[in-house]
Amino acid sequence: EIVMTQSPATLSVSPGERVTLSCRASQSVSSKSAWYQQKPGQAPRLLIYDASTRATGIPARFSGSGSGTEFTLTISSLQSEDFAVYYCQQYNNWPLTFGGGTKVEIK
């Protein structure tokens, strides 16, 4: 099983700041990774797939990068609606696995 490790677990950020979230895979997953955003009481929402492709309707301030074992989600200028938990996922191998999540909270 491929283990996805996200860091940090919690990030305290002020609105307008640039945010970088990390996700590391225990073995190469090529570019087969996705990022999701989850707000309290809501279902997750797809942000990024294939490591760097924004999903339909996702603002340009969200970008993804990386391949192999290291992946990054960047929010260029954090908006109030971006405070949430972010999860990475790999789909290169079964079982499909998620990272433990990074909570982005207001500083």
Next chain:
Amino acid sequence: EVQVLESGGGLVQPGGSLRLSCAASGFTFSGYAMSWVRQAQGKGLEWVSTLSGNSAGIWYADSVKGRFTISRDNSKNTLYLQMNSLRAEDTAVYYCAKKGGTSSDVWFDPWGQGTLVTVSS
């Protein structure tokens, strides 16, 4: 609009059974793999099972293999999850999700609103 909507959650005793349903609309249901993902209260996401569009491909997490059965009725645009021999650790919100994109890769888009399964005596 592409939508998936779960139902069937509830309270069940340990060792009991429950069947979840997921009604899909807004896309050609038979053309897409569908999945179940669960989330225990305050915890992260855990993939449970995926079923291909023609039901030829079936995958399960080890934690549910032999106890849960995923199936679909393409004539009704509905996905199911039959859960048997339920344990306390199966307590979670269960999400139904459509496979994103058109390749064989499985990411999840969109997700339903989830249905809560509570296993307790």
